[in-house]
Amino acid sequence: MRGTGDDMDGFEGEASGTSMVSGASSPYQPTTEPVSQSRGLRGIRCNLEYIRSFYGTLKCIEVVLSLFAFICIETIMECSPCEGLYFFEFVSCSAFVVTGVLLLLFSLNLHTRIIHINWNLTDLVNTGLSALFFFISSVILASLNHRSGAEISATVFGFLAFITYSINTFFAFRKLKTDSRSQNVPQTSDYIRARSESRDVEYRPEIQRLDA
Numbered sequence: 207m208r209g210t211g212d213d214m215d216g217f218e219g220e221a222s223g224t225s226m227v228s229g230a231s232s233p234y235q236p237t238t239e240p241v242s243q244s245r246g247l248r249g250i251r252c253n254l255e256y257i258r259s260f261y262g263t264l265k266c267i268e269v270v271l272s273l274f275a276f277i278c279i280e281t282i283m284e285c286s287p288c289e290g291l292y293f294f295e296f297v298s299c300s301a302f303v304v305t306g307v308l309l310l311l312f313s314l315n316l317h318t319r320i321i322h323i324n325w326n327l328t329d330l331v332n333t334g335l336s337a338l339f340f341f342i343s344s345v346i347l348a349s350l351n352h353r354s355g356a357e358i359s360a361t362v363f364g365f366l367a368f369i370t371y372s373i374n375t376f377f378a379f380r381k382l383k384t385d386s387r388s389q390n391v392p393q394t395s396d397y398i399r400a401r402s403e404s405r406d407v408e409y410r411p412e413i414q415r416l417d418a
Contacts, residue, residue: 265309271367272302278360290346330378337371
């Protein structure tokens with residue numbers, strides 16, 4: 207009977223040791239995922255250098271002008287006809303939202319985490335379309351000529367937004383061309399280097415003999 211107790215003690219010791227080993231190697235262990243999430247949140251920071259830069263300043267001006275134009279057009283109580291007013295309202299609101307989202311992405315460096323989007327091209331399309339639509343909607347609103355203070359203010363902010371977006375479109379186009387050229391230069395140099403190495407191999411038959 208005593209031997210049985212010793213055997214039981216040994217069995218319990220082996221079982222506890224086995225459970226400790228299996229627990230140590232078990233895949234169902236507490237992970238550091240919350241820590242990694244907190245590190246990801248800490249990585250989001252305000253990029254003051256972009257806000258103070260030329261492009262960041264243009265973005266801030268565009269957001270402010272679009273917001274003021276939208277506020278002014280919303281204060282108009284009477285309109286006849288109203289199609290031009292509704293179009294200007296849509297343009298100013300859309301420009302404010304889209305440009306505000308891009309400004310937020312660029313200011314917090316969130317665009318660097320989405321690498322599948324050409325952000326330079328996205329910015330160029332946004333500024334180009336906003337400039338075009340602000341010009342058209344401002345001309346239509348000015349042609350109504352109701353001479354109300356809110357309508358005149360909205361028209362002025364609309365033309366100012368058109369000028370700002372046009373400037374941004376010009377520089378965004380230049381930036382896109384510069385980036386595309388800088389990307390093509392390394393590819394061209396790599397191609398030339400590969401061609402020169404292949405020619406060296408062709409004109410040096412002793413290397414081919416050693417390889418054979």
